[in-house]
Amino acid sequence: MTTTWKLKRTAQCKKCPWRLEVDPHDIPNGYCETKHQALARTIADPAALPAPGEPLRAMACHETDDAHCVGWLNHQLGPGNNILLRLRMLDCSNVDKLRLRGEQHKSFEATLPVKSVAPS
Template sequence: MSSTWKLKRTAQCKKCPWRVDVDPHDIPNGYNVAKHQELARTIAKPGDLSQVGQPLQAMACHETDDAHCVGWLSHQLGRGNNIPLRLRMMSCENSMNLRLRGEQHACFEDTLVAAMRDGAAPVDLGVD
């Protein structure tokens, strides 16, 4: 049995909330501010080692049931410095094929900006 695995999706979707040019309210199949805010649990504290060996909290792509969000992957592998994710991706055969579309938000909180402008009550996300 092989210890390697592949991402089911490597290209960022057109309505990914990590894209600066996407209004979260345009996400297909309905948008829910509360569910979006709950995704803060998938954001690692940069460089935090306390979750190594624990189940990975991942953001799924809103277009599929079983694929990672490519915008989230890019952020957490880059400036998000998600160490458990980086370790997991070492055995991923197609991680070098990740493709983003356009400018990306710098942090998770920025993905919520459009929703907050539309009157949703902000919450303490507990992330830096």
């Protein structure tokens, strides 16, 4: 018997790095380039089947450590085509309630643009 579960957060937060209009350098609570780069391991190879026993690595919302990042969910369920996540979400009773705020980045790499430094 399959047990259904619910996402703790379904609305994208105002400072989500997946939003085009958010400067990730302004995200509060210690968000930084080092932490951001560590999140690359949460991005699946599109349409790749996971290795047997491979855990689902999820991006947490920067506002809390016990909820998924809604921007990440949107990307990985859509263009990121994360097969393991798609299978996990089959039992999620509120995935249809996901709500985004504005335009989203098309890739993880685009979520942390390199800051340009003015020439001295």
